[in-house]
Structure formats: C-alpha cells, structure tokens
Amino acid sequence: MKNGIHPWPMNEVDALCELSRTTFVETFAAQNTEEDMAAYLDSHLSIEKLQEELTESSAAFYGHYVDGQAVAYLKVNQAQTQTEQVSFEGLEVERLYVLKAHKGKGLGKALMVYAEDLARSEGLAWIWLGVWEHNVAAISFYQLGGFAAFGSHVFQLGSDAQTDILMRKRLR
Structure with a gap:
C-alpha cells in the first residue's frame, strides 16, 4: 500500500486485527490486568468482531501506511454506530492508535486531521x-x-468499569 492514509481494505481484516491488538496492548497493558486485557481483546478486537465492524455502513476504518505497512489506524462512527448517542451532530473517533515504534512522528495528528476533514465533508x-481518564498523554494530545471535556461514560475493560472522559471539538 502507498504511504499515507487510506481506507482499510475489507479483505485485510487479519492485518487490522493484528494492528488493533498490538497497539491496544502497547497502550494499556502496563496499567491493567492480563485477565481484563484478554477479555477485552477477545470481545472487541477479534477477527469476527472487526469483520462485523468493517461492514457497518456508518463506521469506517483508515490505516496510516509507512513503507507499505499499516503502522497506525483510525475508526470513526456516525449515527447509530456511535458509542454514545450525543445531542449534537458529530463524528465519533472511536479508535486512534499508533504503533509504539512510530509514536512522535505526527501520525496520530495526521489521522485526527483526516477525521476532522471527514466530519467537515459530511457537514458535521x-x-x-x-479517552481513559488515566491516559494523560492522550488527554494532553486532544487538548x-x-x-474540551463535555462528560464521561463507562468503558468496560473485562471486569473493570473504567471512566472515559468525553471530549469534543467544534468544527463549524
């Protein structure tokens, strides 16, 4: 695949699964139990679950490719696929992850700009x-x-009910 951001190919769910699981573990394993991590990976980042999500008409995945390899990805949701039914017209960024070896290179920012452009193109x-309340680096990145924060919700990681801070940005 050419360098840059591209829609995730439907026939590459195995690669999406591997990248999703690797980035999630790199990001959260140190602060959570093995059991809770395994439960989440099995229920939310399995090949079957990701295949289902790839076919959702109001959700989309995008990969950021470097040297022909996906090293970061983005999942966005609209309408009924959003994890919360918010009272404003918006695009949800459900997942934005970058492989540890590629952090600090602007890939996350590029994916966020891409997501903002998608939202604008939809007139949102x-x-x-x-974002997890203990993920200080991500909170700072988004700020x-x-x-800005506008609420919170529960993110269930295995048996651990965690608090996510809901954050939003006005585009127009």
Whole structure:
C-alpha cells in the first residue's frame, strides 16, 4: 500500500486485527490486568468482531501506511454506530492508535486531521471521542488539538468499569 492514509481494505481484516491488538496492548497493558486485557481483546478486537465492524455502513476504518505497512489506524462512527448517542451532530473517533515504534512522528495528528476533514465533508459541526481518564498523554494530545471535556461514560475493560472522559471539538 502507498504511504499515507487510506481506507482499510475489507479483505485485510487479519492485518487490522493484528494492528488493533498490538497497539491496544502497547497502550494499556502496563496499567491493567492480563485477565481484563484478554477479555477485552477477545470481545472487541477479534477477527469476527472487526469483520462485523468493517461492514457497518456508518463506521469506517483508515490505516496510516509507512513503507507499505499499516503502522497506525483510525475508526470513526456516525449515527447509530456511535458509542454514545450525543445531542449534537458529530463524528465519533472511536479508535486512534499508533504503533509504539512510530509514536512522535505526527501520525496520530495526521489521522485526527483526516477525521476532522471527514466530519467537515459530511457537514458535521463536531468531532468527539472518549479517552481513559488515566491516559494523560492522550488527554494532553486532544487538548492541544482543541478538544474540551463535555462528560464521561463507562468503558468496560473485562471486569473493570473504567471512566472515559468525553471530549469534543467544534468544527463549524
């Protein structure tokens, strides 16, 4: 695949599964139990679950490719596929992950700009997301990008009910 951001190919669910699981473990394994991580990976990042999500008409995955390999990815949701039914017209960034070896190279920012452009092209006024309250680096990243907190919700990681801060950014 050519370098840059591209829609995730439907026939590459295995690669999406591997990237999703690897980035999730790199990001959260140190702060969570093996049991809770395994439960989440099995229920939310399995090949079957990702295949189902890839076919959702109001959700989309995008990969950021470097040297022909996907090293980061983005999942966005609209309408009924959003994890929360918000009271404003917005695009949800459900997942934005970068492989540890590629962090600090602007790939996450590029994916977020891409998501904002998608939202604008749909005429949406907001872009929003949920971020774990203990993921200080991600919260800072989103704040620097113009996001502000507007609420919270529970993110179930295995048996651990965690709190995600809901953040949004006005686009128009």
